[in-house]
Amino acid sequence: MMIREDAGLHRAQRAFRSVLDAFARPGTVHVVDPAANSPARPVALGASLEAVVRLFVDQAVTFCVADAESDVTAAYLTGETHARRFPVREADFVVVPARADAQTAEEAVAQACRGTLVSPEKGATVLVGCARLAPADEAAGECGGEPALHVVEVRGPGVADVNRFAVDRVDWVRARDARRDEFPCGIEIVLVDPAGRVVAVPRSSRVTCPSAPAAPAAKGVR
Template sequence: MTTATDTYTGAFTDPVLDAQSAFRVVMDCMARPGTIGWIEGEAKGPKPLGRAQSAIALTLADQDTPVYLSPALVKAGAAAWLGFQTGAAVTDIKSEARFAFVEAGAPFPALASFARGSQEYPDRSTTVIVELDKLEGGEELTLIGPGIRDRIAISPKGLPSLFPALWAENHALYPRGVDLILTAGRACLCLPRSARILAATPVTNGEKA
């Protein structure tokens, strides 16, 4: 569990420049789905909140953005840290959250439980930030969509086997749906709702696709 000292430490060294830098990385990765970005700076929230997750929280959360934290993050004191550093209120109602944070090793969150916006206001949805062990070395997935030239392969390590189906359901709601940011340490990879995962080519006649 976090201490009082942990609540007051772990912020950006230079709040303006570090926040601007983190914002540029996230926006660039969101504009180019599947691209891995690297977030600098010394942001460090209570473990198991990751380094990139901490920087994203400090950059995007404020008093007008309710935040959902997984139970382990709440237990670790991340709610107190986030409240002190950003003024953001923590909610345990997923559909009310503008941002949601889940630590590495936790069950992958049910995307349908978060706010997915409306046809009139698709921006009123949740951005879900999930920490993984690595952003490479896992099962390869192929993305297509806006911001991707032809297609791009990603291989985050730690996604559930059902992730392609979960993402297909989310993508089918476009322009509604959640946006997903995968992080691992200081690295991040964005999957906006507009991105689509191509289905694997079926194997026929005993041959590899």
């Protein structure tokens, strides 16, 4: 039993270091170990997304789940972490499963708390599940059957010139841009795919996606 607990602790420590590195180098791909197998884990959550969620969500914070069937996932996270479930506009952390459609993801990003000039640290962190994350150079060599990838460019603090990565979904980019947050207010975004690849986009970063087609804002997003 002690060996199993130590393995979980070491997994969490490695994941924590990877996510810290991701925030220190915005727009670069890092890797976390998926959470241990659990028959109780909802399908929507996924082992890698759960591993990242557990780094942030505990009894001291609030969260919400942006998904068509959010109750099951929220109940699981409440039972595992003892965190309190709040509406998206008030939650410290917003969890967007990979299966969430574009409208759901855009609304979650659009409505997440931006913090205030007095307390910018109250800005939410949005944890977004993706089907696939990769270094930018892999986008050109993708194989048939894989999700289509879009190259995202990140600039700002922690980036010498520009960092690029590839991701299958860019709904979060559109919604983040539409928010027009002014630093130091804003939201943090962490992207996670099933393989455990992670990319962080701090509130201070500037993000563009030249390879993605323009799309209208999701209904209800303001």
